[in-house]
Amino acid sequence: MTCETVTASGLGYTVLQTGSGDSPGPEDMVTVNYTGRLAKDGTQFDAGKGSNFPVAGVIAAFGEGLQLMKSGATYRLCIPAALGYGDQDKGSIPPNSDLVFEVDLTSMVKKVPPPVVIIPETDRLCEMTTVSGIGYKEVKKGLGNSPANEDVALVNYTVYRPDTGLVLDGTDWMQIPLNQASAPIAEALKMMNIGSSFRFCIPGAMLGQPPKEDGSAPPPVNFHIDLVDVKKMSELR
Structure with missing residues (x-):
């Protein structure tokens, strides 16, 4: 053989x-x-x-x-x-x-490549900026509680490039423990309340992205987040 x-x-x-x-x-x-x-x-x-x-x-x-x-x-x-x-x-x-x-x-x-999804330019802009540098726009108001450090946020999210609108990632019903999230994501979620939808324009450096080859700041990353629910850690154990 x-x-x-x-x-x-x-x-x-x-x-x-x-x-x-x-x-x-x-x-x-x-x-x-x-x-x-x-x-x-x-x-x-x-x-x-x-x-x-x-x-x-x-x-x-x-x-x-x-x-x-x-x-x-x-x-x-x-x-x-x-x-x-x-x-x-x-x-x-x-x-x-x-x-x-x-x-x-x-x-x-053959594996079918995912469809290319483009966010329209008018839906990529952020109107306000926090002291830390996170841009944001409230797309839909909510009526429920806001998450705190000891909470778990249940979200739908989409990540996309602000320059082209190309969707890079996204999922529904994702659980995010705030005490394990990166600082900008935790800050963003604390601005929301249950039922709200926000657009966030987060500088790449805040997300840990390296500078460009010429030494300039990395490009920002945009998020659309729906806060579906907020749970205590103890409720999920």
């Missing part, structure tokens, strides 16, 4: 049957049939039929081999111990074992 070709990393492979179409990337999902054996004596230690997993969810050498394949292909992968489990004892895989897999890549699904 040997392999004909060796990659720069040391992974060996032999093409037993070619496939067609695209090769999977590290974040893509694949469906495979496979058999794993010990190289020294051919003992089978694992097998799967119709197994489905992300390429990045397996050991790096196996993932590298998958990225060489196309749908419908069958490869033999020869994985040296150093690229497999090394000196770990994996039960059916003794320490320092070279491994051989025969893999059928039956199908793959």
